[in-house]
Amino acid sequence: xxxxxxxxxxxxLDSNVLVKLKGGKLIKGTLKSYDQHxxxxxxxxxxxxxxxxxxxxxxxxxxxxxxxxxxxxx
Amino acid sequence: xxxxxxxxxxxxLDSNVLVKLKGGKLIKGTLKSYDQHxxxxxxxxxxxxxxxxxxxxxxxxxxxxxxxxxxxxx
Amino acid sequence: xxxxxxxxxxxxLDSNVLVKLKGGKLIKGTLKSYDQHxxxxxxxxxxxxxxxxxxxxxxxxxxxxxxxxxxxxx
Amino acid sequence: xxxxxxxxxxxxLDSNVLVKLKGGKLIKGTLKSYDQHxxxxxxxxxxxxxxxxxxxxxxxxxxxxxxxxxxxxx
Amino acid sequence: xxxxxxxxxxxxLDSNVLVKLKGGKLIKGTLKSYDQHxxxxxxxxxxxxxxxxxxxxxxxxxxxxxxxxxxxxx
Amino acid sequence: xxxxxxxxxxxxLDSNVLVKLKGGKLIKGTLKSYDQHxxxxxxxxxxxxxxxxxxxxxxxxxxxxxxxxxxxxx
Amino acid sequence: xxxxxxxxxxxxLDSNVLVKLKGGKLIKGTLKSYDQHxxxxxxxxxxxxxxxxxxxxxxxxxxxxxxxxxxxxx
Numbered sequence: 421x422x423x424x425x426x427x428x429x430x431x432x433l434d435s436n437v438l439v440k441l442k443g444g445k446l447i448k449g450t451l452k453s454y455d456q457h458x459x460x461x462x463x464x465x466x467x468x469x470x471x472x473x474x475x476x477x478x479x480x481x482x483x484x485x486x487x488x489x490x491x492x493x494x
Numbered sequence: 495x496x497x498x499x500x501x502x503x504x505x506x507l508d509s510n511v512l513v514k515l516k517g518g519k520l521i522k523g524t525l526k527s528y529d530q531h532x533x534x535x536x537x538x539x540x541x542x543x544x545x546x547x548x549x550x551x552x553x554x555x556x557x558x559x560x561x562x563x564x565x566x567x568x
Numbered sequence: 569x570x571x572x573x574x575x576x577x578x579x580x581l582d583s584n585v586l587v588k589l590k591g592g593k594l595i596k597g598t599l600k601s602y603d604q605h606x607x608x609x610x611x612x613x614x615x616x617x618x619x620x621x622x623x624x625x626x627x628x629x630x631x632x633x634x635x636x637x638x639x640x641x642x
Numbered sequence: 643x644x645x646x647x648x649x650x651x652x653x654x655l656d657s658n659v660l661v662k663l664k665g666g667k668l669i670k671g672t673l674k675s676y677d678q679h680x681x682x683x684x685x686x687x688x689x690x691x692x693x694x695x696x697x698x699x700x701x702x703x704x705x706x707x708x709x710x711x712x713x714x715x716x
Numbered sequence: 717x718x719x720x721x722x723x724x725x726x727x728x729l730d731s732n733v734l735v736k737l738k739g740g741k742l743i744k745g746t747l748k749s750y751d752q753h754x755x756x757x758x759x760x761x762x763x764x765x766x767x768x769x770x771x772x773x774x775x776x777x778x779x780x781x782x783x784x785x786x787x788x789x790x
Numbered sequence: 791x792x793x794x795x796x797x798x799x800x801x802x803l804d805s806n807v808l809v810k811l812k813g814g815k816l817i818k819g820t821l822k823s824y825d826q827h828x829x830x831x832x833x834x835x836x837x838x839x840x841x842x843x844x845x846x847x848x849x850x851x852x853x854x855x856x857x858x859x860x861x862x863x864x
Numbered sequence: 865x866x867x868x869x870x871x872x873x874x875x876x877l878d879s880n881v882l883v884k885l886k887g888g889k890l891i892k893g894t895l896k897s898y899d900q901h902x903x904x905x906x907x908x909x910x911x912x913x914x915x916x917x918x919x920x921x922x923x924x925x926x927x928x929x930x931x932x933x934x935x936x937x938x
Contacts (some may be wrong), residue, residue: 425529428554441931455869458556465934479934480872482902487515490539490553499603502628532630561589564613564627573677576702606704635663638687638701647751650776680778705778709737712761712775721825724850754852783811786835786849795899798924828926857885860909860923
């Protein structure tokens, strides 16, 4: 069984990612850290599902809320 | 007890798969990696449940959101 | 405590089963493999809850979605 | 701490039980096997929440769906 | 850290308890056994949320459905 | 990593606490015991979300229902 | 794999944080302690989703309710 599922996240360190959360919330930020539960540290994080993106600063997202992580469009 | 549940996924590596998520969302992409939690790496991923498929790039899907994985129709 | 809960599944290998999923979805297919989490491989799988059954091919069902597994009526 | 929670189930082996599932579904069948997760094998199983009971044959119920198990009324 | 959380349950053995389940269902019965998951055996169990209490006999309640356990009012 | 999360609970032993449960239910009682799952024993417990507080006696709350624990206002 | 997910929390000790909970509730308080489950101790905690913030005192938040933690705006 391949075990490099997290290799992608390693490549995304210090770049902008979109994180879709359970319930539909969408967060954008710079990926600074992660662990095997997919707990994430995002710098310059913003909630995108409000009419206007809301700045959150450096946040910790608890991994069990994560649905998927994708690169942020430029 | 057979323990080759993941053999199917090994055969689907580098081919197109459909991933049905809890809540009904449908993702299509090229399976690049997986682990025993069914965390998945999908390249050229697209959300299919929007009116028009939305390109997501290379994504990580957290395994506990997965309902089922099937081969993508050609 | 009896520990042969999975003996039934062993007997159902290579025969047609119905799998009821959380949320009510019903899948029919040939049981090819399973593990202790009830992750299932089903060949020639079909979704039966659509008006017309939809062919899915060989699929993996993540075990935590499974409610019950029964033999498919002939 | 008493650890004989499952002794009741041992006494119910080969007799008729009612199994109430999360979401309210009610299954009746002959208890043939169980394990510590409350995965159950029921023979001659029937869904009782339909207008007419629907025969299911010998089924496996995934334990995490179980709310409670009671003896079936004669 | 105190570790006698279950001491209360030991004192309630063979006496009448009320068990509130997730979703609001209320069960009354004589506590005969429990384990560390809060799987419970209740004798002379009754569902109290119906118009008329419904007799269930000796039942097993799967622990993850339990919200709280209190002594039954006399 | 600090590991004294439970030190606060130790300080609240034998004093009145409010426990907010998933789904919004609010319980008040004297904290008599807890464990690492946040299973709680509360003496003189009352449900506060009814029009009139309802006395429950000495109860066990299963930890996975707990959202937060705060000191009860005097 | 980086394992310093919690380093951010260490830096936020004794400063004001916002904690978003599942279901949308928003709590503000001074982070006094945390553990690997994200159980949190917050001093001078307030619920912000009521019309008027409600003071809670020093509280314990059970980690599995946490969606994300961000610094509180000054």
